[in-house]
Amino acid sequence: MSAPTLRPPSGPAVSSRTAPALLRPSGLTWTVLRLHRAALLMWIAALLVAAGVLTWMYVIGPDAVAALAPCGSPPAGALPDCTVLDAISTDETYSTWIRLVSTAVSYLMFPVAAWAGAALVGRELEDGTAQLAWTQSVSPVRWLAAKLAVPAAVLTLGTTLAVLLDVWARRDGNPSLVGDWYDPEVYASTGPVAVAYVLAGLAFGVLAALLLGKALPAAGAAFAATLVLSYGLRAVRPSLWPTTTITGRAALDLPRSALELEHGVVTSDGRRIGNDLACVGSGTSARSRACGRSSGLSDFWATYHPKSHFWPLQLVESGLLLAVAGAAAAAAFTLLRRRTA
Incomplete structure (x- = not known):
């Protein structure tokens, strides 16, 4: 009796060499991530550092509040010992690190705008790699869509996480420790405007790169445009929502949260x-x-x-920023179509 002959299954053969290639990520999304992996790794590292710092602040939050409480020297009754609280100084540590992270989140739009203008689009236009990609199977519109969509998704996810952690670490938001809700850095780092500002900076960077075609000038122009947008909206922020007016003795004794x-x-x-x-x-x-x-x-x-106006102001300003970002992105697509038609 002869041994049975083993036959390969019918259909196209898949070699061991080509099988791993089929499992590799491909497409424009992967291309954008691979080209800018250094920036992606820096972004992930920054988020991990911020998450670690804010988690630490959440843990020491109760001690920071206790350090603000009345004390006695020597301690009397239920009052803690002032010398112990001064030695701990947890409140200063807590306030310092909370404000450092909040400031970083508040001004994140500026490095994003500069990076988008210089590295994301400007360098590829300057070196000619973008034009090379357009001669292949990638159309200019698809190329630009990927350049905007992939960073926008990564930045939105990361900034939202940073904002949520910042709010979580603040616990009850004691203004003596973390500042008042209307302080510029506090306001910009504890609501959706943080994400909207980052997306506006991204759109400005891409538009500046397409307008100028050079990395460094585009980075400077995007930074300047984002700076003007930031300070302009900060100036008109109080008028974005109807104010409250009171009369009488209460007008002389407004709460700190006002x-x-x-x-x-x-x-x-x-x-x-x-x-x-x-x-x-x-x-x-x-x-x-x-x-x-x-x-x-x-x-x-x-x-x-009043403090209850925090969310209306946030939503109106976020809407304006997203409208500006959308207009800048639309202008970038229009400009690209005209130049490649």
Whole structure:
């Protein structure tokens, strides 16, 4: 009896050499990640450092709050020993590191804009590698879509994670430790505007690179444009949502959580005078009223944003930033089509 003959299965043969190649990532997404793997690794490392620092801040948060509490020297009753709290100084450590991470997240848009203008697009246009890719199977529009979409996804995911960790590490948001909600760095690092600013910086960088075609000038132009956008929106931020105005003695004693914009007095004939400090600091309500009568004033008023306006302001500003980012991206696609038509 003859031994059975083993036959390979029908169909195209798959060699051991080609099998691993089929499992390798391919396509424009992988190409973008591979070309900019150094930036990707730096981004991951920065996120890991930020996550480690913020986790540490979350752990020492209760000790930082305790360090702010009243103390006695020597300790008396339930008051802790001041010398022990001063030696620990956990509150200073907590505040310092929280603010360092918040500042880094707040100004992340600037290095992103410069990197997008210089390395992501500008260098490829300057070296001619982009034009080479367009002569292959990749169209200019697909090339630009990948250049925008892949970094946008990575930056959105990472920035969102950093913002969530920042909010988590702040615990109850004690302003004596972490700053007030309206402080520029606190505001920009604890809400969706952080992601929107990063995406705007990315779009500005890509547009600047397509306009200038040179890496370094594009990086500088994108940085400058992002700087103007940041300070412009910071200047108009209080007007992005209707303010609250109150009158009476309460206008002189706004809570710390209120972002005061303007205050003043109401004269006996009903006129409002802004930023008038008359009778401020008179002491009791009776003394304030007496001072008002003698000065020809009938009331006090103040215009401010309460803490409850944090989310409306965040959402409106994020919407404006995303609209600007979308306009810059659309302009980049239009410019690319005209130049490659």
